[in-house]
Amino acid sequence: MTQTRTRLERGRSALGPALTLVHTGSAPTRAVLTAELGVTRATAGAVAAELEVLGLIRVDTRPTVVAGSQGRPSHRLDVNPDGPVVLAAQVHSDGFRAALVGLGGRIVATTPGCMTVPADPAHVLGAVVEAGADLLKSTGRRCLGAGLAVPSAVAEPEGTALNPLHLAWPAGAPVRQVFAEQVLAHGITTPDGVPVASFVGNDVNLAALAEHRHGAGRGARHLLVVATGHRGVGGALVLDGRLHTGSSGLALEVGHLTVNPEGRPCHCGGRGCLDVEVDPLAFLQAAGRDPGPEVSLLYQSAALLREEYADPSVRAAAEALIDRLGLGLAGLVNVFNPDRIVLGGLHRHLLDADPERLRAVVADRSLWGRSGSVPILGCTLDHNSLVGAAELAWQPVLDDPLAALAT
Numbered sequence: 001m002t003q004t005r006t007r008l009e010r011g012r013s014a015l016g017p018a019l020t021l022v023h024t025g026s027a028p029t030r031a032v033l034t035a036e037l038g039v040t041r042a043t044a045g046a047v048a049a050e051l052e053v054l055g056l057i058r059v060d061t062r063p064t065v066v067a068g069s070q071g072r073p074s075h076r077l078d079v080n081p082d083g084p085v086v087l088a089a090q091v092h093s094d095g096f097r098a099a100l101v102g103l104g105g106r107i108v109a110t111t112p113g114c115m116t117v118p119a120d121p122a123h124v125l126g127a128v129v130e131a132g133a134d135l136l137k138s139t140g141r142r143c144l145g146a147g148l149a150v151p152s153a154v155a156e157p158e159g160t161a162l163n164p165l166h167l168a169w170p171a172g173a174p175v176r177q178v179f180a181e182q183v184l185a186h187g188i189t190t191p192d193g194v195p196v197a198s199f200v201g202n203d204v205n206l207a208a209l210a211e212h213r214h215g216a217g218r219g220a221r222h223l224l225v226v227a228t229g230h231r232g233v234g235g236a237l238v239l240d241g242r243l244h245t246g247s248s249g250l251a252l253e254v255g256h257l258t259v260n261p262e263g264r265p266c267h268c269g270g271r272g273c274l275d276v277e278v279d280p281l282a283f284l285q286a287a288g289r290d291p292g293p294e295v296s297l298l299y300q301s302a303a304l305l306r307e308e309y310a311d312p313s314v315r316a317a318a319e320a321l322i323d324r325l326g327l328g329l330a331g332l333v334n335v336f337n338p339d340r341i342v343l344g345g346l347h348r349h350l351l352d353a354d355p356e357r358l359r360a361v362v363a364d365r366s367l368w369g370r371s372g373s374v375p376i377l378g379c380t381l382d383h384n385s386l387v388g389a390a391e392l393a394w395q396p397v398l399d400d401p402l403a404a405l406a407t
Contacts, residue, residue, distance in 0.1 A: 017036075087393070150175055158174070163268075225237075287318075305349045348379055
């Protein structure tokens, strides 16, 4: 085998890892890319050039010289803002949101849809894919895949929604199949007319994936994410950089940890679970507010914390939920020993309202918290479940850019 051929094959095998590094912001320059890949400068340059030809990244060959720096500045690397996109969608109890997401987790275009989600998944999935197809038509972007986030555990490899407790869908609804059918029906295909690949995942799992790659979880080795959606509580775990979903996609159903044995009945058959004790509905009820139909429960709860925290009833409700959340987090810390916790939805707003109280509860009730505090942060990405759904669709491209772009 010639040296030239060896270099070429080595470079092509590095395309996926190189794209992943640029996608996650881990290789902002060619010099960093060279070091991270462990290849020669020439090979790194060839890899970056080929990714640029594919329309996936942009190489700035004349970066600005920083004052006081020595030597020639390295070429800067970034994702191509005008490159291909994937369709990302999220279904929740109040409707849906569709988006086009580029590399780097960048949302190119998005649109919400408010509707009562009926028992037939095809109804709402048809609406969300239609909205995505309209975005593709208006932007003229090439679509490489489609990802969907749902508020349910998703069984693998079937792609069925096992327990959509806050939707009217039947248990075991074949959401991946229905989603793929709608993608095909709305003409979202490759240039050769082949339907783009479709993926489905639990919304909090996908939020964790997005935050780990692009948000508050970047750099964490063992990341625990706990979040509220519009209803209920979910959790996810990233271990050694990989999303942990268990043997069949059903790991970390943290919403059904008991934090108040005498509390509210839960949909799972238990009582006092996080799912019903620390979600937006529980907060509004504890604060003596009537949940209004004009805005989502999550939005109403966030606004109440932001605008009326001085009200004694609102503060008391927040403190009660913080204590319950802290108790649940402490139990999870004892089991998983994460090096970082990221909170989303209402939980992020509770953290903002009284961070010291929450951290004190976790430290007091967990063994690891007493020996050294676990950082607790709020999520930093808007629509992180959408971005996570996009990550599912981008993964085949990150694995093998040449194969993905050849279709």
